[in-house]
Amino acid sequence: MIYLKHTLDWFQFPSLVIDLFSFIVLFLIGLVSLKYYKLNKNKKSLYLSISFSFIALSFLFKLLTNVAMFYDDLINPQIGIQTLQIIREYNIFSNLTFTIFAFFNLIGLYLLYKLYQGKQTSSNIFLMSYFILISTYFSNSNYYIFHLTSLIFLISISAFYWKKYSENLFINTKLLALSFSIISASQIYFIFTTFGKLFYLAGEIIQLGGYALLLLIITHIQKNGKKKI
Amino acid sequence: MERKRSRTDIIHDIMMSIQNKNGRIKPTHLMYKANLSYNQMNSYLEELLEKEFIEKTIEKKSNYLLMTDKGFNFTQKIREMKDFGKTFGL
Numbered sequence: 176m177i178y179l180k181h182t183l184d185w186f187q188f189p190s191l192v193i194d195l196f197s198f199i200v201l202f203l204i205g206l207v208s209l210k211y212y213k214l215n216k217n218k219k220s221l222y223l224s225i226s227f228s229f230i231a232l233s234f235l236f237k238l239l240t241n242v243a244m245f246y247d248d249l250i251n252p253q254i255g256i257q258t259l260q261i262i263r264e265y266n267i268f269s270n271l272t273f274t275i276f277a278f279f280n281l282i283g284l285y286l287l288y289k290l291y292q293g294k295q296t297s298s299n300i301f302l303m304s305y306f307i308l309i310s311t312y313f314s315n316s317n318y319y320i321f322h323l324t325s326l327i328f329l330i331s332i333s334a335f336y337w338k339k340y341s342e343n344l345f346i347n348t349k350l351l352a353l354s355f356s357i358i359s360a361s362q363i364y365f366i367f368t369t370f371g372k373l374f375y376l377a378g379e380i381i382q383l384g385g386y387a388l389l390l391l392i393i394t395h396i397q398k399n400g401k402k403k404i
Numbered sequence: 405m406e407r408k409r410s411r412t413d414i415i416h417d418i419m420m421s422i423q424n425k426n427g428r429i430k431p432t433h434l435m436y437k438a439n440l441s442y443n444q445m446n447s448y449l450e451e452l453l454e455k456e457f458i459e460k461t462i463e464k465k466s467n468y469l470l471m472t473d474k475g476f477n478f479t480q481k482i483r484e485m486k487d488f489g490k491t492f493g494l
Contacts, residue, residue: 208492211485215412219494291493339493347491392491400484 181368182375187245190375193383194238200386201231203393222290229283236276240269270315277314277321281307284328291335322365329359350392357385414438416486418448419471419479422458427471434469 182190208224211217285303289295295303306324314321336352364378409417421437422429429437435445449469452458457475461468471479488494 207488211488214481214485215410215489217489217494220489223492223494336493343490343493345490347487348493351491396484396487396491399487400480 181372182379183372186376186379187241190379191238191241191245193379194234194241197382197386198231198234198238200390200393201227201234204389205231207393219290222286226283226286226290229279229286231283233276233279233283236272236279240272240276243268243272274311274314278307278311281310281321281324281328284325284332288328288331291332318368319366322362326359326362326366329355329362333359347392347395350388350395354385354388354392357388358382361385412482412485414440414444414448415452416479416482418445418452419457419475419482422469422471423476423479427476429469431467431469 205224205227208220208227212220212224285307289303310321310324333352333355336348336355340348340352358381361378361382364374364381367374368378417438418434418440421434424437425433431445431449434440435442438445440448449458452475453460455474455478456472457478459470459472461470
């Protein structure tokens with residue numbers, strides 16, 4: 176699955192920038208969480224850091240897939256110039272990086288989901304692992320299965336944050352729940368990527384909104400720490 | 405029922421009690437403000453003094469605890485960490 180082939184030409188470069196931005200935000204949350212783990216030794220902070228790091232890493236592989244395609248199109252705009260061998264090699268590369276993207280993304284989301292579900296039985300973990308492997312396996316041929324699985328995880332995580340907000344009434348938790356709900360909504364658009372070029376564009380812009388909100392939360396927390404003096 | 409305070413919570417309460425008194429507090433006042441027993445307070449103070457987050461001083465024959473710049477920065481970090489934990493439901 177190469178997303179850039181399913182979007183408008185002018186949006187190819189902005190799409191790369193959006194993915195880079197998403198990677199930076201996710202990596203930052205992973206880093207901040209790790210910093211707090213070193214301070215309080217709370218294992219949940221460590222698990223949160225690992226979850227966000229996996230998702231960040233997945234975006235790095237998505238970027239790799241799309242950057243390779245983007246530059247390939249710039250250098251060789253006419254497909255006729257390329258040899259069949261180059262195309263084949265490129266397809267193997269993009270399929271591999273996309274598969275790794277899907278796998279890391281689902282692993283990260285599952286770890287995040289698991290963090291809030293408490294202790295799980297081994298049969299439950301086995302079942303989830305099976306779903307992740309199946310979704311990853313079909314991510315290239317039937318990419319919507321991957322997005323559907325992501326959507327299910329994201330809805331569960333969002334629901335937890337909304338529940339948490341109803342308990343603590345903390346504005347940052349509300350923003351967090353909202354950002355995960357927005358990211359969940361973006362998955363719905365990604366599911367229909369091959370139905371029209373605007374779907375991927377809409378999905379990316381909605382996703383950007385979700386990650387921008389996540390960045391806002393982190394800056395809000397850092398700012399608040401300094402303010403209450 | 406209120407949950408038991410963690411070690412980080414207690415350190416946060418101690419540092420906030422000092423900060424709320426403009427960075428200078430008497431040990432007896434701290435004991436009440438941070439809701440600690442005498443022994444508990446001494447064990448935490450020992451650690452905070454060792455890490456140079458606070459320092460002892462004597463003014464008009466009374467003992468005072470002063471918050472250092474290092475302690476001030478540490479308090480900020482703890483506050484950020486607590487906000488982060490509360491946000492993410494940790």
